[in-house]
Amino acid sequence: MPELSRRRERAEETLAYALHGSLYLNITYHCTLRCAFCPKFQGSWEVQHYDLLLTREPDAEQVLAAAGNPAAYKEIVFCGLGEPTLRLDTLLTVAQALKAQGARRIRVNTDGLANLVYGRDVTPELTVVVDAVSISLNAQDEMTYERHCRPKRLGAYQAALEFARQAKAHGIDVTLTAISGLEGVDIAACRRIADTLGVQFRQRELDAVG
Numbered sequence: 001m002p003e004l005s006r007r008r009e010r011a012e013e014t015l016a017y018a019l020h021g022s023l024y025l026n027i028t029y030h031c032t033l034r035c036a037f038c039p040k041f042q043g044s045w046e047v048q049h050y051d052l053l054l055t056r057e058p059d060a061e062q063v064l065a066a067a068g069n070p071a072a073y074k075e076i077v078f079c080g081l082g083e084p085t086l087r088l089d090t091l092l093t094v095a096q097a098l099k100a101q102g103a104r105r106i107r108v109n110t111d112g113l114a115n116l117v118y119g120r121d122v123t124p125e126l127t128v129v130v131d132a133v134s135i136s137l138n139a140q141d142e143m144t145y146e147r148h149c150r151p152k153r154l155g156a157y158q159a160a161l162e163f164a165r166q167a168k169a170h171g172i173d174v175t176l177t178a179i180s181g182l183e184g185v186d187i188a189a190c191r192r193i194a195d196t197l198g199v200q201f202r203q204r205e206l207d208a209v210g
């Protein structure tokens with residue numbers, strides 16, 4: 001069945017999903033990267049039993065309706081099978097509303113390429129409503145990053161590192177992440193980069209949301 005037809009047949013889409021006491025928001029299916037390890041490039045949009053396939057980009061009202069009571073969760077995380085900062089206005093609107101409704105902590109899982117995409121530093125806007133960012137660095141050098149993440153734009157690796165610096169400078173809690181087990185990825189070297197930047201580091205497992 002063609003992909004588009006299959007999408008149109010789905011009645012419900014997962015805009016919000018709960019895991020480990022946190023609420024995850026799935027606001028886009030677009031990406032700046034084309035990661036070779038991404039499930040959507042293996043024909044699957046499923047992550048930890050949640051089908052994250054979207055047929056459309058939800059507006060802020062729809063995301064807020066799906067989120068429910070944000071105070072019920074330890075953390076709200078913008079994270080789906082797409083790059084949330086590609087919908088910066090929606091992200092900021094939703095995050096601001098969730099904060100007003102009692103969200104304790106708001107995090108964005110990101111590729112760190114928003115400044116490259118928008119051609120300006122967006123971290124001053126993020127810091128108003130976002131407490132933390134987890135940036136998928138995924139490699140200890142540009143060549144390894146290009147191999148696994150296949151960015152659509154030039155200069156992505158350096159841009160992600162600069163985004164981490166700017167986010168930290170604007171008071172956002174920054175964590176760099178890398179996935180263990182990818183060929184050529186040196187987790188210890190990724191951790192050293194985080195140490196050099198003065199930010200946190202977390203090793204991730206493939207297909208595990210976090």
Ligand code: SF4
Nearest residue numbers: 031033035038081082
């Ligand atoms: S950034 Fe995430 S959703 Fe986008 S291609 Fe890479 S793994 Fe997939």
